[in-house]
Amino acid sequence: MGQYLVRRLLISLVLLLGVTVLDFFIISLAPGDPLDYLVGAGEMTLTSEKKLRERWGLNDPLHVRYARWFGQVLRGNLGFSLDTGEPVTKRIGQRLGPTLVLMGSALALAYTIAIPAGVLSALKRHSFFDAAVTTFALLGVSLPNFFIGLLGVYIFSLKLNLLPTSGMQTIGAPFSIVDRIRHLILPASILGMMLVGELTRYTRSSLQDVLSQDYVRTARAKGLRERVVMTRHALRNALLPLITILGLRIPWMIGGALIVETIFSWPGMGLLTVQATRHRDYSVLMGLALVAATMGILGNLIADLLYSVADPRIRIQD
């Protein structure tokens, strides 16, 4: 196991390096740079532009700029946002919290609903309950989230006056958990809805599949109670795919959800990414690329490890 981990980590580092190089060159291919953006906005003069170009090192060739960035990263410095002048770590850090809260809640909500729903649905196949769950799952996956989002705001905020329309908290009011939760409900539910659909279907089909396996029949034939058959044998195997999905969802959690963040003015990573792209804020974009790549690789690694823990058939051989 130890050897495996070390090998995986080394490969991950190489992968990370490759991803950052690729990201850097792709970003720089986009026509226009941060100063072109400022010129377009009308706020630049030639003299200021020349000075800024120097200061931001934009006159240097690409590989020099990448090397400079890489050197900084090795020293733990992600540079400064070209947009706001703040350290990139600070800017991303500010957005990471709200993003994790939002996405984490959505994920937790989705799993909490999807697993029981999927299990029951598989057990009571072709019942009304099953039909209802399947339909709902289909809707969740098919309906565009901006539609559900706006509908949610319309019903719960404007008509019923139950929930706030946007933001993370009531501005100017002192901190309150209840307030934060109220603001979280709509955006997290909408994001969760999409996930619930997907997860429910996975759970249902996975359990269906397992229930038709020979070892389940054997367990029943041995005289074990149905409950034991379910928990110790069927469910444990059926829920394995969901672990993988969880691991693969980790990068999704970090990336944020642009549309939901826009509608609810949630200061998350999604909005930051779009803003940085529009303004060609190279420092922030590279910082985001690094975070995303790291999370993606980590997510995969965690998924693999969890799987090997859960399923003895694929324990890692040393």
Add this chain to the structure above:
Amino acid sequence: MRILRVLGLLALFSALVLTACGTEEVEVTRIVKETVVEKETVVVESTSEVVKQEVTRVVEKIITTTPDTAEPIRGGELRYAVFGAVDSLMPQHYHAGNSRDIFEFLFDSLLVWSPEGKLGPRLADEWTVSADATTFTFHIRDDAYWTDGEPITAEDVAWSIELMTHPDYYGIDYSLVAPIKGASERKEGGPEAAELGVKIIDDKTLEITTEQPYQGLLFGLGIELRPLPKHVLGDVPVGELIESDFRWNPSPSSGPFMLEEFVADDHATLVANKDYYLGEPYLDRLLIVFMADEARPAALQAQEIDVADGVPVVDAEELAKLPYLELQTWPAAHIQYVSFNWTDPKFTKEVRQAFCYAIDKGSITEHVLSGFAEPAAGILNQFYPGYTPQNDYTYDPEKARELLEEAGWDLNTEVTLIHPNYEPYTRFVAAMQANWQQVGLKVSLQAMDVAQMVGIVRNEPEKYDMATWGFKNYMDPDIYFTRRYYTGQAANLSLYSRPEIDEMIIEARHEPDPEERQALYDELQRIITEDCTNCPLWVNLEPAIVNTRVHNVQWRSFGTRDDSYKWWVEPLD
């Protein structure tokens, strides 16, 4: 929607008239939509009976209110929506334009641009300009204090100016001080290179001398420079100012509000400066909320915020129907154009004019933009100083065809129009394309973001045919002409270049006599409009939504925030 256009003009006219009459209050024009039930006489076809029927109609009533005579209530808070990157709360030491949304409440300028279209006093209560427009004297008011109790002095102003002439100052406002004697030498060679034309006459008076006559100094430095406190920052090396604590904790400040809290991308809480020299602000607190445009309509409707611009036109009209919200429209600082690549030989003057005559601006502003724009008539924004009416290129497809024939334009030529990939551009470019098609012109459309558009114009001009975008106007026409029409300027995005125009721009800049100066700008407008390097389209009338509990907020193209100390609110129940 001609009503809205009339409205906009009515508002301006009333503002002019009423403020000229010496009233203090700010005037607000409202559209109120009322449901009117009328009894209509109808002949029923089948029985030839005459029947009285009830018909419900929605009637638009324009209420031009007499100045707000309600008694202002002290206290309360106003929630105001903004959006965008803020990179500093320190005037002059910033890049991101949105930073001004906050620091303009905290720091005052020397002069302001009043609603009636003239310069007015702020930190400076008296100012003079010499006959040859090279010497400017400002007197700082005796009762102006920093929020730490220290008086605001001529030293503060002089030092704030000096900072910007230092080679280590890399903010975007250097152009405000560039005309001052010695400024450019110091910018290149450091403080030792030359003596700066800023003299302290006494505690409260300073005298600025420009290199050449420059009327524009009042409109540039006068309105935009916000002095910083020398007694707090004087010892900080210029290059390190941007890293100092002051950048995010701007205290002491000089304006009607002080910063209490700033959470990046979330909100800023400002509290009233009780000792403000123009009077204690009515509001207790001003909450600046960072909110994406898309989230604003719902927030306004739920009364979670009180005041917001940037509301999409369609939503603005809907929101205005609510009894507790009102719509204000104000002319944008930007004027919209179609730019032609000046360096491309296929675009001769006749061709550019033809393209321009072929666009039905009246119809587009009325139907595609729902009346939230007024057709332009010249290359300057008609709501801004210095403007004189020019050829407005009124829709004339016949003339367009004639010009194309004269020019020998091959109707098989395909040209590309690049445009921003957001509203309202995405809506009206299709209409323009249809207009051009009617006269036989083949134009294909390409949407992209602004940075990319600028990148193409500057780095790949061979790919650049035409573009559409808006150019911002300023109080002094010189800034606009220099930035947009002078050869080689970064923002000269039509790549226009005519040596005689360059000369005229410089001449106008330094003309000491205001009337002579205006005559030169008239001539510049005439020639450039005729050249049609940028075909003038329209000026957007931007909608802003204000909750009716808010008083004295009058949205304008420039200087909306100058009245913040007069804003007041009725309590929320």
